[in-house]
Amino acid sequence: MTTDLGFWVLQTLNALQLSMLLFLLSVGLTVIFGLMHFVNLAHGSLYAFGAYIAATLSGTLGYWGGFLLAPVAVAALGAGLYFSLIRSQRRAGPMAQVLVTFGLIFVAVDATRLVWGDLPIGIAMPAILDGQIALLGVDYPLYRLFIIALGLAILAVLTLVLTRTQVGAMIRAGVDNDQMAACLGINVERMFFLVFVVGCALAGLAGAVAAPVLSVTPDMGLQILIPTLIVIVIGGLGSLRGAVAGSLIFGFVQTFGAVLLPTFSAVLIYALLAAVLVTRPEGLLPAKG
Amino acid sequence: MFTHTPLRLATLALLAAASLTYALAAGFFGLEILAEIAILAILVIALDLVAGFGGMVSLCHGALMGVGAYAFTVAANDAGLTALPAMILAVALSTALAFAIGAVCARSTGIYFIMATLAFGQMAYSFVFQSPLFGGDDGLSGAPRPDMTALGIDLSDSRTFAIYALLLVALAYAIATATLRSGLGRSLVCLHHNEKRLRALGLTVWRAKATAFAISGALAGVAGCLAAQHTQYVSPGLLSWTVSGEALVVVILGGLGTLIGPILGAILFVILKHEISSITPYWHAIVGLILIAVVMSRAQGVFGFIEARMAARKPQAQIKKVKADA
Numbered sequence: 228m229t230t231d232l233g234f235w236v237l238q239t240l241n242a243l244q245l246s247m248l249l250f251l252l253s254v255g256l257t258v259i260f261g262l263m264h265f266v267n268l269a270h271g272s273l274y275a276f277g278a279y280i281a282a283t284l285s286g287t288l289g290y291w292g293g294f295l296l297a298p299v300a301v302a303a304l305g306a307g308l309y310f311s312l313i314r315s316q317r318r319a320g321p322m323a324q325v326l327v328t329f330g331l332i333f334v335a336v337d338a339t340r341l342v343w344g345d346l347p348i349g350i351a352m353p354a355i356l357d358g359q360i361a362l363l364g365v366d367y368p369l370y371r372l373f374i375i376a377l378g379l380a381i382l383a384v385l386t387l388v389l390t391r392t393q394v395g396a397m398i399r400a401g402v403d404n405d406q407m408a409a410c411l412g413i414n415v416e417r418m419f420f421l422v423f424v425v426g427c428a429l430a431g432l433a434g435a436v437a438a439p440v441l442s443v444t445p446d447m448g449l450q451i452l453i454p455t456l457i458v459i460v461i462g463g464l465g466s467l468r469g470a471v472a473g474s475l476i477f478g479f480v481q482t483f484g485a486v487l488l489p490t491f492s493a494v495l496i497y498a499l500l501a502a503v504l505v506t507r508p509e510g511l512l513p514a515k516g
Numbered sequence: 517m518f519t520h521t522p523l524r525l526a527t528l529a530l531l532a533a534a535s536l537t538y539a540l541a542a543g544f545f546g547l548e549i550l551a552e553i554a555i556l557a558i559l560v561i562a563l564d565l566v567a568g569f570g571g572m573v574s575l576c577h578g579a580l581m582g583v584g585a586y587a588f589t590v591a592a593n594d595a596g597l598t599a600l601p602a603m604i605l606a607v608a609l610s611t612a613l614a615f616a617i618g619a620v621c622a623r624s625t626g627i628y629f630i631m632a633t634l635a636f637g638q639m640a641y642s643f644v645f646q647s648p649l650f651g652g653d654d655g656l657s658g659a660p661r662p663d664m665t666a667l668g669i670d671l672s673d674s675r676t677f678a679i680y681a682l683l684l685v686a687l688a689y690a691i692a693t694a695t696l697r698s699g700l701g702r703s704l705v706c707l708h709h710n711e712k713r714l715r716a717l718g719l720t721v722w723r724a725k726a727t728a729f730a731i732s733g734a735l736a737g738v739a740g741c742l743a744a745q746h747t748q749y750v751s752p753g754l755l756s757w758t759v760s761g762e763a764l765v766v767v768i769l770g771g772l773g774t775l776i777g778p779i780l781g782a783i784l785f786v787i788l789k790h791e792i793s794s795i796t797p798y799w800h801a802i803v804g805l806i807l808i809a810v811v812m813s814r815a816q817g818v819f820g821f822i823e824a825r826m827a828a829r830k831p832q833a834q835i836k837k838v839k840a841d842a
Contacts, residue, residue, distance in 0.1 A: 266627050315812065321627040322573050326768055326811045329761050333804025341798060453638055453757070460631045493646045497639030501620065504632045508624050 233365045238482055240362075244371045246478030247378025251433035252451060253458040254385065254470040255426025261402040261465020263419050265317055268328035269308075271455060272335035273427050275448030277301045277434025279343055282350040282443050290353035294435050301431025302424045309423050317419075332449065339445045347442035374436055381429070382471065389467055398422060402465055454481075457496060461503050463510025472512055518569070518696035518705075518775065523826055527776050527819070532686070539678045547674040553786045554681035555743045558688040560766045560778035562735035565692045567764070568773030569701070570728055571708035573630050576617060576637030578759030580733045583640055584610040584740025585750045586650055589659040599662035599745070607737040613640070614733020618726035625711075634757055641755040655751030659744040671745075681742055685779070688735045692775055695731050704728045765807050770817045777819030784818065 256270045280300045281293035288296070308331075316327050351357075352370050359366040389395035400408040401415055409415045434447075441447065454477060462473025480499060484492035503511060520528075539550055559581055566572040587606035591597045597605065621632040644650045661671040662680075671677050695701050703724045706714050715721055744750050753759070762785075770781020785803075792799035815821050 260627075266630075312808065312812070319811075321630060322567075323811050325573070325627075325630060326764065327808050329765065330804040330807035330811070333800040333807070337798040337801030337804075341801075449758070453634070456631060457635065460628070460635070464627075490646075493642035494639055497635050497642065500635045501632075501639070504624060504628070504635070505620055508628055 236363045237365045238486060240367055242478040242482035243375045245482060246474040247375050248433055248437055249454055249458050249477055250378050250470060250474035251381060251429050252455045253474055254467060255429040256455060257459040257465055257470045259423055259426045262398065262422050263317055265313060266321055266324045268325060268452065269331035269335060270430055271448035271452035272332055273301050273305060273430040274434040274451055275339060276304060277431030278438040278443045278447060279339055281435035281438050282348045285350050290351065297435035298428040298431040302428035305424050305427025309420055313423065335448065336445050345445065347444045350438045350443065352439045370439060377436060385467060457500050460510055461500055463513035466512050469510055469512040518693060523823060524776050531779065535682055539675065539682060544674055547678045549786060549790060550678045551681045551746050553783050554685045555739050555746060556766060556782040556786060557685045557779045558739035558742065559736055559763050560782050561688045561692050561775060562732045563763050564767050564773065564775055564778045565695065566729055566732045567767060569696060569708065570704040572725065572729065575630055575634040575757055575760045577736050577763050578757060579637035579640040579755045580610045580614055580736035581740040581743065582644065582755030583613055584737030585744040585754055586644055588741040588744045589656045589750050592660050593658050599660050603741045606741050607734050610737030610740065611730050611734040615726050615730035618729025619722055622722035622725040637757050637760055641752060644755055645752045653752065655749060657749040659748050659750065661745045684738060684742055688738060691735060700724060700727060768817055769810055771819030772817060774819045777817050780819050781817065
């Protein structure tokens with residue numbers, strides 16, 4: 228099995244697909260933390276909302292309608308959260324933030340159960356991506372390739388914005404030293420809001436993209452939360468590069484661990500995380516220093 | 517440092533009297549709830565010891581409790597130990613695990629500490645969930661209750677078991693207060709406020725943190741053994757991080773860093789859970805809203821609120837009460 232090239236291609240693609248999904252989630256969370264020092268445990272719930280909204284809208288508007296509107300709806304939800312809860316908790320310390328957003332998870336899970344019910348919801352793939360394509364000797368689902376491509380595209384856009392534009396420079400300055408950035412005339416408050424909403428939109432997008440592959444259930448937000456947190460802690464809180472590195476490490480360790488070392492696969496990623504925390508408590512590629 | 521103010525002593529006496537009266541008077545369902553409260557109370561005492569006094573906010577206490585519960589069940593069922601040695605073994609295991617976690621995480625603070633403990637908790641969860649020895653998703657059944665028939669005590673009776681559980685709560689509380697009054701406890705409170713100073717004074721910081729965490733883990737292990745004996749069934753759900761999160765919620769709702777507050781919180785939480793879940797299946801949402809409201813209002817939980825109100829009535833008492841244990 229392991230000498231077959233097809234096996235490696237297939238598993239590499241699977242790993243990449245998982246990595247890109249996690250990247251979409253973790254990049255928002257990590258930049259929000261880097262900029263605002265805010266830990267949003269409810270980020271997974273935003274992802275679940277994205278999946279539900281996409282599933283609901285796809286019934287009337289087709290898949291692409293849901294795909295485009297879910298991030299917008301989740302961003303609106305994020306904006307509401309920002310003004311009601313997040314802004315006042317920004318300086319409250321990690322424990323208060325963890326608790327408030329933990330409470331939000333409870334509310335979000337029950338809200339989805341109330342609106343959409345306990346049973347998993349299915350969502351059809353768009354016709355254009357429903358099929359397989361032959362790639363280096365393996366047949367691979369087109370939709371999963373689309374997830375990889377989308378992740379890479381978002382990564383490219385974010386990299387360009389963060390490194391080549393003025394807004395990007397302002398965000399990097401804010402991550403580095405928000406007080407100094409404010410002294411230089413940057414409206415840090417507005418930037419926080421912008422980054423938070425974009426992070427929420429990306430979580431919604433991840434939900435919409437994951438919906439056809441995974442089943443849409445009320446606890447999907449809780450299930451994705453731990454992997455996302457692992458990604459940002461391994462990568463280093465606050466940095467784009469860290470989110471990329473963390474996502475790739477998680478995706479590959481998880482995928483190859485499951486096929487090569489099935490008995491240890493569940494513990495493997497946590498052991499890796501522990502090793503990172505012991506040797507480099509700030510993660511592999513932290514935003515500062 | 518932890519001190520017993522008259523208010524705290526009065527609350528303790530009231531709690532002891534009320535719970536004993538209830539244990540003697542309640543029916544079967546009430547006794548089951550009392551045992552459930554006792555288990556949660558021990559767990560939150562353990563958590564408050566490290567989180568409230570040492571600032572070590574842990575999200576792995578559910579896992580420590582679950583390890584205790586599983587170790588007890590396996591030791592009793594497979595290794596053929598009687599309940600008492602199995603309990604000692606289980607508590608020793610969760611203590612050792614907590615010491616290791618505390619030692620590794622001692623360098624991390626704030627959100628990194630929370631994340632690191634979360635990771636270790638999830639590691640234990642995945643291990644138990646996947647290992648065939650522990651029955652996977654199905655869990656294990658058949659954990660025995662301690663056999664005290666020689667003393668004329670029958671723990672299979674739910675009233676006797678509830679009183680036994682209450683005694684364990686008292687024991688956990690005594691251990692926690694003794695720890696806080698010891699040199700280690702004073703170091704722990706200091707560490708929360710100024711770690712650098714204690715380092716300069718020559719304290720081996722990681723060892724103090726790990727030891728405190730180990731004592732807390734031992735108490736969590738006791739809660740686990742009690743949970744296994746209560747339902748005589750253990751499932752991986754015990755180790756889930758949401759259990760740790762709920763324990764943290766109870767500590768906050770009750771009053772962080774007061775030891776008594778979290779016990780009040782446990783009583784309120786279990787009763788609320790049963791009351792609300794009999795009305796609506798969405799009781800988690802209501803708990804979530806209460807939690808958000810409490811944290812947003814910056815109140816120090818139920819007991820913190822009572823203490824603040826009492827202190828406000830006597831201005832000089834407010835000055836005397838140094839905010840060391842907050």
